[in-house]
Amino acid sequence: MSNNNASTNLAVAHKAVKQLRLEASVRRIHVSQAATDLKNFCLQNAHKDPLLMGVPSGDNPFRPPKSCGLL
Amino acid sequence: MYPSIHPSIHLSTLTSISSSPVIIYVHLAVQQLQTLCFLANFPLAKMAAQEVQPSETIAKLKSESEALKTKLEEERAKLHDVELHQVAEKVDPLGQFVMKTRRTLKGHGNKVLCMDWCKDKRRIVSSSQDGKVIVWDAFTTNKEHAVTMPCTWVMACAYAPSGCAVACGGLDNKCSVYPLSLDKNENLAAKKKSVAMHTNYLSACSFTNSDMQILTSSGDGTCALWDVESGQLLQSFHGHAADVLCLDLAPSETGNTFVSGGCDKKANVWDMRSGQCIQSFETHESDINSVRYYPSGDAFASGSDDATCRLYDLRADREVAIYSKESIIFGASSVDFSLSGRLLFGGYNDYTINVWDVLKGTRVSILFGHENRVSTLRVSPDGTAFCSGSWDHTLRVRE
Numbered sequence: 341m342s343n344n345n346a347s348t349n350l351a352v353a354h355k356a357v358k359q360l361r362l363e364a365s366v367r368r369i370h371v372s373q374a375a376t377d378l379k380n381f382c383l384q385n386a387h388k389d390p391l392l393m394g395v396p397s398g399d400n401p402f403r404p405p406k407s408c409g410l411l
Numbered sequence: 412m413y414p415s416i417h418p419s420i421h422l423s424t425l426t427s428i429s430s431s432p433v434i435i436y437v438h439l440a441v442q443q444l445q446t447l448c449f450l451a452n453f454p455l456a457k458m459a460a461q462e463v464q465p466s467e468t469i470a471k472l473k474s475e476s477e478a479l480k481t482k483l484e485e486e487r488a489k490l491h492d493v494e495l496h497q498v499a500e501k502v503d504p505l506g507q508f509v510m511k512t513r514r515t516l517k518g519h520g521n522k523v524l525c526m527d528w529c530k531d532k533r534r535i536v537s538s539s540q541d542g543k544v545i546v547w548d549a550f551t552t553n554k555e556h557a558v559t560m561p562c563t564w565v566m567a568c569a570y571a572p573s574g575c576a577v578a579c580g581g582l583d584n585k586c587s588v589y590p591l592s593l594d595k596n597e598n599l600a601a602k603k604k605s606v607a608m609h610t611n612y613l614s615a616c617s618f619t620n621s622d623m624q625i626l627t628s629s630g631d632g633t634c635a636l637w638d639v640e641s642g643q644l645l646q647s648f649h650g651h652a653a654d655v656l657c658l659d660l661a662p663s664e665t666g667n668t669f670v671s672g673g674c675d676k677k678a679n680v681w682d683m684r685s686g687q688c689i690q691s692f693e694t695h696e697s698d699i700n701s702v703r704y705y706p707s708g709d710a711f712a713s714g715s716d717d718a719t720c721r722l723y724d725l726r727a728d729r730e731v732a733i734y735s736k737e738s739i740i741f742g743a744s745s746v747d748f749s750l751s752g753r754l755l756f757g758g759y760n761d762y763t764i765n766v767w768d769v770l771k772g773t774r775v776s777i778l779f780g781h782e783n784r785v786s787t788l789r790v791s792p793d794g795t796a797f798c799s800g801s802w803d804h805t806l807r808v809r810e
Contacts, residue, residue, distance in 0.1 A: 341496045344553075346466070346469075346547075349489045350468060350469055352468050352473070353468075353472035353627055354472060355475060355634075356472075356476050356506075357472050357475050357476050357479065359650070359688065359691075360476060360479035360480060360483065361479060362483055362687070362689070363483060363688075363689075363690060364479055364483045364486065366558050366689070366690060366722065366728055367725055368486065368487065368726070368727055368728045368729075369490065370492050370727065371490055371491050371492055371493055371727045371729065371731060372492050372493045372498065373496075373727075374724040374726050374731065375493060375494075375495045375498040375499070375711070375724070375725035375727075375731060377507075377709060377726075378495065378655055378707070378709065378710060378724065378731075378752070378769075378770070379495075379498055379499050379502060379704070379708075379770055380708045380768065381705075381706070381752055382502075382751050382752050382770055383502065383710075383752070384751075385706070385715070385751035385752070386748065386751045386753060387752065388750060388751065388795050389749050389750040389751035389754075389794055390750065390793070390795040390796075390808060390810070391510075391749040391750070391754060391790070391794055391796075391797065392505075392749055392750075392751060392753055392754060395442070395795060395810075399551055400795065400810070401524045401532075401542055401794070401795070402513040402514065402534070402549075402796050402808060402810060403513065409690070
C-alpha cells in the first residue's frame with residue numbers, strides 16, 4: 341500500500357514539474373508593448389462602443405420612444 | 412554467480428531437514444537473504460533501491476518544482492517595465508456615467524444565479540435557485556419559455572449560438588440541453604437531452620462556436636468539452652486543485668483556447684484541442700468567481716472573493732492591473748467588458764455594480780438598485796446594454 345502511495349506522489353510531482361517547465365518556456369513580450377496594444381485596441385474601438393458613447397434614443401431598443409404619434 | 416558473502420547455511424542442506432515451523436522460517440529467511448545478495452550485484456538493484464526510497468526522488472522533484480516557480484516569476488518580472496495605467500496616462504479620462512435601469516425582469520421565485528444573452532441581442536436566459544430556467548424577451552419583458560429542472564441551484568445556463576436551444580445545470584452534476592420550441596404549449600422538459608456528466612456540481616457552461624459542442628466546468632475540479640448530439644466527452648481539462656467556478660471562451664478570431672478560474676485561486680488558460688494548460692496565473696487571494704476575455708482576446712479579467720478584479724495580459728504572461736478600493740470589501744461575483752474593452756463591469760456581493768476604467772484603473776461609476784447580491788452580469792452581444800441578475804430574484808437591464 342505505501343508503495344502505491346509513493347508512486348502516485350511521484351507521478352504527481354513529475355506532472356507538476358513537467359507543467360512548470362512548459363509554463364516557464366512560454367514566449368513573453370514586455371508589459372509596455374502589451375499595455376500599448378491594449379490601449380490602442382480600446383481607443384480604436386471606442387467610437388463603436390454604445391455603453392461608452394451612448395446611443396441616441398431613436399436607435400436604442402431599450403429606451404422608451406419619445407413620443408407616440410397617432411394619426 | 413553467487414556473491415562473495417556466502418550465507419552460512421546453503422539452501423540445498425535445508426531441504427533435507429524435517430519441516431518443523433522454526434526450520435521453515437529460517438529456510439525462508441535465508442532464501443530472502445540470498446535473493447537480496449544475488450540482486451545486489453545487478454544494476455536492477457539500483458531501481459529496487461529507488462522503489463524502496465521514493466521520498467528521495469520526490470524531494471528532488473519538489474525542489475526542482477520550487478526552482479522552476481522562482482524562475483518563472485523572475486522571467487515575468489524581467490519584462491515588467493511599466494504599469495498599464497502609466498501607459499494610459501495621456502488617454503482622456505472618462506466623464507460621468509449615468510446608467511439607468513431600463514427593464515426589470517421579475518418572475519423568478521428565488522435567487523437568480525446565472526444569465527446569458529441570445530445572439531439576437533434581445534432574448535435572455537436565466538436560471539435560479541428554485542430550479543427554474545426562464546427565457547425572456549428583454550425588450551417586452553415577456554417570459555417566452557420556462558422549464559423546471561429536477562434539481563435546485565441551477566448555477567449555470569447558456570444560450571446556443573443559433574438561439575434555438577439553451578443549456579443549464581447545477582446540483583444535478585449534469586449539463587442538459589433543451590431545444591426551444593416555437594410552440595409555447597409544448598413541454599420543453601420532454602425534449603431534454605443530458606449532455607455532460609460530472610462528479611460534482613456544474614458551475615458554468617458555454618456553447619462553443621456552434622450548437623454542437625459544450626464546454627463545462629465543475630465542482631469536481633475539472634473542465635470538459637462535450638459533443639451535444641452524442642453526449643460524448645471530447646476532451647477533459649485537469650489541473651485545478653479545487654472546484655472550478657467559471658470559464659470563458661476566447662473570441663473566435665484568437666483560436667481554440669479558454670480560461671477558467673477556481674477555488675484554488677488560479678486562473679488557467681487551456682488549449683481546447685490538446686487539453687493542455689498553457690498558462691496559469693495565481694495572484695488572487697481567494698476564490699475566482701468569474702473570468703472574461705478582453706474583446707481583443709489578448710487579455711482576460713477576473714473577479715474574486717478577495718474583493719478585487721484583475722486584468723491579466725496573455726502575451727506578457729502576467730497580471731497588469733488590479734481594480735480595487737479600500738471601501739470595497741465584498742467579493743466580486745461576476746465581470747464583463749464593454750465592447751471596446753474600456754469599461755469593466757463588476758457585480759459584487761454588496762449588492763452594487765462597480766464600473767471600472769480598464770486603462771486607468773479607476774472606478775468611473777457605482778450602480779445601485781439590486782436588493783441583494785449581484786450574482787451574474789453580462790453585456791449584450793452588440794454592447795448596447797448589460798444585464799445583471801441578483802439574489803433579490805430579479806434581473807435588471809441597464810444602459
